[in-house]
Amino acid sequence: MVLALLYRELTAAGIDLLQRLREGQFLTIPELNRLADAAQYWAADLSDEDVDERRGANVVDIKRIRMRRKAAVEERKAVDVATQASRLRYMADYLEFLVTYVSAALATALREQLVRESADALKAFRAQVPRVPKRAKxxxxxxxxxxxxxxxxxxxxxxxxxxxxxxxxxxxxxxxxxxxxxxxxxxxxxxxxxxxxxxxxxxxxxxxxxxxxxxxxxxxxxxxxxxxxxxxxxxxxxxxxxxxxxxxxxxxxxxxxxxxxxxxxxxxxxxxxxxxxxxxxxxxxxxxxxxxxxxxxxxxxxxxxxxxxxxxxxxxxxxxxxxxxxxxxxxxxxxxxxxxxxxxxxxxxxxxxxxxxxxxxxxxxxxxx
Structure with missing residues (x-):
């Protein structure tokens, strides 16, 4: 579910993650901020409109258009803090794993660049993980x-x-x-x-x-x-x-x-x-x-x-x-x-x-x- 959310947001932004990593480049801070923002909300409340456009969808259900318009007016519903924190940690761990996996096949210069960029970016990304309260109160x-x-x-x-x-x-x-x-x-x-x-x-x-x-x-x-x-x-x-x-x-x-x-x-x-x-x-x-x-x-x-x-x-x-x-x-x-x-x-x-x-x-x- 978390990876589906991650890839949906990347697709909406027109980002091919693996291709980006193979070029020795990591996600930018604004792109990571987009993931962090999406992690705060119910997945059902996030619009698929941009994703459909990126995929080149020719037919769009009119009911979905109405739902999007309604969602644009109404405030999106937030998940609890524990869910948000779990999503961010999972995303960070997964991105770190991909960097390790892809960088192993890169030339030395690209590998060092990717490792350096990803370390700095993921540090900033993990800083957004909220502290989870021990009890609901x-x-x-x-x-x-x-x-x-x-x-x-x-x-x-x-x-x-x-x-x-x-x-x-x-x-x-x-x-x-x-x-x-x-x-x-x-x-x-x-x-x-x-x-x-x-x-x-x-x-x-x-x-x-x-x-x-x-x-x-x-x-x-x-x-x-x-x-x-x-x-x-x-x-x-x-x-x-x-x-x-x-x-x-x-x-x-x-x-x-x-x-x-x-x-x-x-x-x-x-x-x-x-x-x-x-x-x-x-x-x-x-x-x-x-x-x-x-x-x-x-x-x-x-x-x-x-x-x-x-x-x-x-x-x-x-x-x-x-x-x-x-x-x-x-x-x-x-x-x-x-x-x-x-x-x-x-x-x-x-x-x-x-x-x-x-x-x-x-x-x-x-x-x-």
Whole structure:
């Protein structure tokens, strides 16, 4: 099954693997990234369209065309982390075996080139193998690691060559969306509900307001705020970016002037929740190294984990940290929601405490001797 997936992706890319190896050349990093990306999804959700074209198929079932179009709109379904890791390891081992097999029959110069290229490429490929949780509970959603967060911000920067969008307005708006989600930990629905009047014109602050069935919101499925109303303070640089977007980008779209919402589409209509979901699908496809679980809600988990790390650095007590978090997230004073959003931090602290206990045992053992 894994080899079938591997060869299907290579065929779709027009790659004859054995012929490539016989020429002393290995797969490139982008080509390996394509394999790594495919390994994250159910095989049934991956389109055969490119493969059919490469094979020169003359007749295509109309039902399959409809299924492809439907799959293009809907988000593909991810396999579990253990399956993804197993696929990547199997692919890497198989490719390494082929290199050894084919290189034995090559001239010295080609053999050395192939071995060298494959070693470097496979090292990078194996680095994408995710860590598999020991128990299902540990596989629950977590925030981004610091490395993934940096990678995300690099890809979505408006000037990045890897940015998946071509339109300048869309690039800058989507960058602002991700930055605001990471900076505040707000929900997708809260971001989409922000109106320009919710921004403080004198101070770097904005308000999150609950507006059920708002008359000024034309969206059929209005994004509703689930938490309490609250005021959030932003860094001045981020607030300047918000106002710059309003004055230099949003204002140029005449249709947007009819709506009070901060975040709008390039046609001026308030952005939908599905459009935000599609934004993260595009990001994952543009940067295969990003987690397949990347969504707007992962930004919320990421903020909460960074909040815990900063609270620890500041020496806050658990009670103070809990109250501060609840206030920032709009939760009730006695809410225990934080446990849902701080798994990575909690897991790290648990490992540190466990190692401290082991260290004490080692010291006692040395003393007894």
């Amino acid at each position: 540990l596989g629950a959603r977590e925030g981004l690691s610091k490395e993934d967060q940096d990678r995300l911000l690099k890809v979505i920067h408006p000037d990045s060559p890897d940015n998946p969008w071509t339109d300048g307005f869309v690039r800058r708006r989507n960058w602002l969306i991700v930055v605001l989600l990471l900076a505040t930990g707000m929900r997708r629905s809260e971001l989409l509900g922000i109106q320009i009047r919710d921004l403080d014109q004198r101070l770097p602050k904005l308000r999150i307001i609950r507006r059920a069935d708002a008359k000024e919101d034309p969206r059929r499925d209005q994004p509703n705020t689930k938490t309490n109303d609250r005021e959030l303070e932003l860094r001045p640089a981020i607030m300047r970016a918000v106002w710059s977007h309003i004055q230099n980008d949003r204002r140029k779209i005449k249709a947007a002037r009819k709506y009070p919402q901060l975040i709008v589409g390039d046609e001026g209509f308030p952005l939908s929740a599905k459009s935000v979901d599609k934004l993260f699908v595009d990001l994952r496809q543009a940067c295969p190294g990003l987690p397949v679980s990347l969504t707007s809600h992962v930004m919320r988990h990421t903020w909460n984990e960074r909040f815990s790390e900063q609270a620890e650095l500041m020496g806050l007590t658990e009670t103070v940290e809990e109250k501060a978090r609840n206030e920032q997230q709009g939760w009730a004073d006695n809410s225990k929601s934080a446990a849902t959003y701080t798994r990575r931090h909690t897991s790290r602290k648990g490992r540190e405490l466990s190692l401290k206990l082991q260290e004490q045992l080692e010291q006692k053992d040395d003393t007894d001797r």
